[in-house]
Amino acid sequence: xxxxxxxxxxxxxxxxxxxxxxxxxxxxxxxxxxxxxxxxxxxxxxxxxxxxxxxxxxxxxxxxxxxxxxxxxxxxxxxxxxxxxxxxxxxxxxxxxxxxxxxxxxxxxxxxxxxxxxxxxxxxxxxxxxxxxx
Numbered sequence: 001x002x003x004x005x006x007x008x009x010x011x012x013x014x015x016x017x018x019x020x021x022x023x024x025x026x027x028x029x030x031x032x033x034x035x036x037x038x039x040x041x042x043x044x045x046x047x048x049x050x051x052x053x054x055x056x057x058x059x060x061x062x063x064x065x066x067x068x069x070x071x072x073x074x075x076x077x078x079x080x081x082x083x084x085x086x087x088x089x090x091x092x093x094x095x096x097x098x099x100x101x102x103x104x105x106x107x108x109x110x111x112x113x114x115x116x117x118x119x120x121x122x123x124x125x126x127x128x129x130x131x132x133x134x
Contacts, residue, residue: 019133089118100129103132
């Protein structure tokens with residue numbers, strides 16, 4: 001059993017992580033913490049200059065509200081960050097004493113073979129246990 005389990009959620013897949021949450025709950029110790037983490041990729045500076053200065057803050061807030069609304073249950077901490085998905089997940093997990101990451105993976109396609117998926121990079125570099133779901 002784990003004391004702190006995190007479930008990374010892609011912003012464009014908010015409604016598709018109920019299986020990940022079920023698995024995370026089963027892995028959680030009785031007094032454990034369950035967190036959902038979503039990462040918005042940062043815009044390149046040349047693109048960001050066309051948006052209001054507080055646009056990223058507003059996007060983060062809206063995403064957090066959408067996830068909390070979708071969850072509709074208490075006992076799950078929701079965290080939303082901006083940055084590179086893999087790096088942000090790994091840094092957040094390490095900085096927040098995460099015991100286990102429950103990450104969903106898609107079937108690899110040609111881009112994944114060339115670049116590697118977020119799940120694959122998390123598995124390779126995480127400092128804690130990682131459970132991969134398909």
